[in-house]
Amino acid sequence: MQTVPAVQQWKDRDGRGPGVPGPWVPASRPRVVVAARDAPLLGELAALLSGELAGERARERAGEVARERAGEAGPAAPARFQAPAGPAQPGDIELRLEPLVDAGLTAGQLAEAYRLTAGPVLTITAPAVAGLYYGTRTLLQLLRSGTAPTGTITDWPAFEQRGVMVDVGRKYFSPEWLKRLIENMGWLKLNHLHLHLNDNVGVGLECTSHPEIVSEKHLSYGDLDGILAVAAAHHVTVVPEFDTPSHAAAILARRPELAITDRHGTVEKDKLNVANAAARTLAADVVLEWADRFPGPYFHLGGDEFFAAPWEPAGHQDPLRYPGLAAWARAETGNPGSTAVDGYTLYLNQLSALLRSAGKRARVWNDHVHPGARGVPLDPDVDVECWIRWNAGFPGASDFHRAGHRLVNRNGDHLYFVLSSDSVPPTTGRKSAEGVYELWRPRLFMGAAGGLLDDELDASVPVAGAVMSIWCDYPDALTEAEVADQTLDWFRSLSQQLWGSPKPCGTFAEFSTLFPAVGTAPR
Structure with a gap:
């Protein structure tokens, strides 16, 4: 049977080779053992695994009880976590923090790599706790x-960041839903x-600094702390996004004096006037307040859809549309030729x-990043998340790379699961779990909006x-339960593509036959 994602290397998987011990046979009550030196770092993971093993045995016992009633074998005792008390014994599971000898991996890969060795004791070895997990x-x-x-x-990821985004600005998702999402992400080795x-x-x-902008139904900081605790246990980095200067209608409904005005005196009720x-x-x-609440290294600043898309009216695309923003840019730079785009970038x-001073790295959507254009360049330390290329006249992913930006693939033609008014997300085609598995690849960025010329x-x-x-x-x-149900296969396809191991099956239909056995994360 396969795992999801499939592993990178499995030697002697079908039986004994020279010098290779036979399969590991778990004890009736297998212990999860760690060395005394590793106990401070691995105690929580060992306890998690022990509890999960007990839960899995409880699942099995439900079937065993039915068989016992029919005269077959009875239930076995559950697993338990035991603090280290001597060497591991046959049937135990041992977690060891040690270098992977002769793995030939990069430092980034080693951060999440592991080696699982069968024998009398099942040993999992890794240089870092994430790999052991x-x-x-x-x-x-x-x-x-x-x-x-x-x-x-021996197993490792091909890509450092393997993630899922949830739009909690427009739809309330309960803390319990988000925690279960994180557990399933960890189960599939997704980590952002x-x-x-x-x-x-x-x-x-x-938001305590500006409570007036917060929706009536929202996640509290207490909710967030619980979510972050589950994320830490499952090695998921949580990245917050405060999306401005566009998509700000909810903020401006409470602070209308902060809206931008165009050259005709029209107030844009969804755009912040950053001048x-x-x-x-x-x-x-x-x-800064939200950055302080999230322990991860990243903060997303949004930045999408502030200036007009190519199909919008010509007047909206006029470079003089926001004269106040251009005037602020000229005052800031001292350059009389500065434009509204310069003001946006400033x-x-x-x-x-600000984020750098707080120890965070910023990232933005790629919409209005124009490497090589005259004017103010975007700080090259900002990650660019590429979801759209409006047309061939706009920069592509390789242009952002040449400008020094780190790239994250957010391909809007393949990786967007959208709650729409007129249809449910498809199950076939480019935007589907099938499409992610069969048509998309991690280096495949959108080539042009609505087209098929991927980059x-x-x-x-x-x-x-x-x-x-x-x-x-x-x-x-969709309800949050329906979202969870319909996105799970997407996560499975995404995890296989980003882990980068040899695909276990040629088609998604074949791949999906593995899902019932693998299931979802233990509770």
Whole structure:
């Protein structure tokens, strides 16, 4: 049986080779053992695995009780975590923090790599705790599918960032739903959860510096702390996003004086006037407050859809549309030729500098990043998340790379699960779990909006990873339970593509036959 994602290397998986011990046979009450020196770092993981093994045995016992009533074998005792008390014994599971000898991996790969070795004792070895955690996921999936671990598995990810985004600005997702999402992400070796915390509909997280902007139904900081604790246990980095200067209608409904005005005197009710010092102060307050609540290294500044798309009216695309923003840019730079785009970029650069002082790295959507154009360049330390290329006249992923930006693939033609008013997300085609498995690849960026000319980067261009997005354009189109059910297969396809191991099956239809045995994360 296979795991999801499949492992990179499995030697002597089908039986004994020279010098290779036979399959590991778990004891009736297997212990999870760690060395005394590793106990401070591994105690929590050992306890988690022990509890999960007990839960898995409880699942099995339900079937065993039925067989016992029919005259077959009775139930076995559950597993338990035991603090180290001497060497591991046959049937035990041992977790060891040690270098992987002769693995030939990069430093980034080693951060999440592991080796699982079968024998009298089942040993999982890794240089870091994250790798050991992923080794336990593989073990549990093998046990659940009825496969006795044999030989040696050596496993590592091809891409550092393997993520999911949830639009909690437009749709309230309960803390329990988000925690279960994180457990299933860890089960599939996905490691980044991006929370889109605000949009035109609302602001979905508590904010003490500006409580007036927060939606009535939102996640509290207490909710967030619980979510972050589950994320830490499952090695998921949570990335917050405060999306400005566009998508700000919910904020401006409470602070209308901060809206931008175009050259005709029309107030744009969804765009923040970042030429206004009070608007910049509000944004800085929220960014720094939220950055302090999230332990991860990243903060998303949004930045999408502020200027007009190519199909919007010509008047909207006029470079003089926002004269106040251009005037602020001229005052800031001293350059009489500065434009509104320069003002937009200055705003993002200022927030990026604030985040850097707080020990965070900023990232933005790629919409209005124009490498090589005259004027103010975006800080190259800002990660660019590539979801759209409006047409061939706009820069592509390789242009952002040449400008020094780290790339994250957010391909809007493949990785967007959208709650729409007129249809449910498809099950076939480009935007589907099938499409992610069969048509998309981690280096395949969008080539042009609505077209089929994808832009695939070669291996010489570093790509940090990819994130699929759950967008709630129409929040009531699906319940949160329906979202969980319909996105699970997407996660499975995404995990296989980003882990980068040899595909276990040629088609998604074949791949999906593995899902019932692998199931979802233990509770």
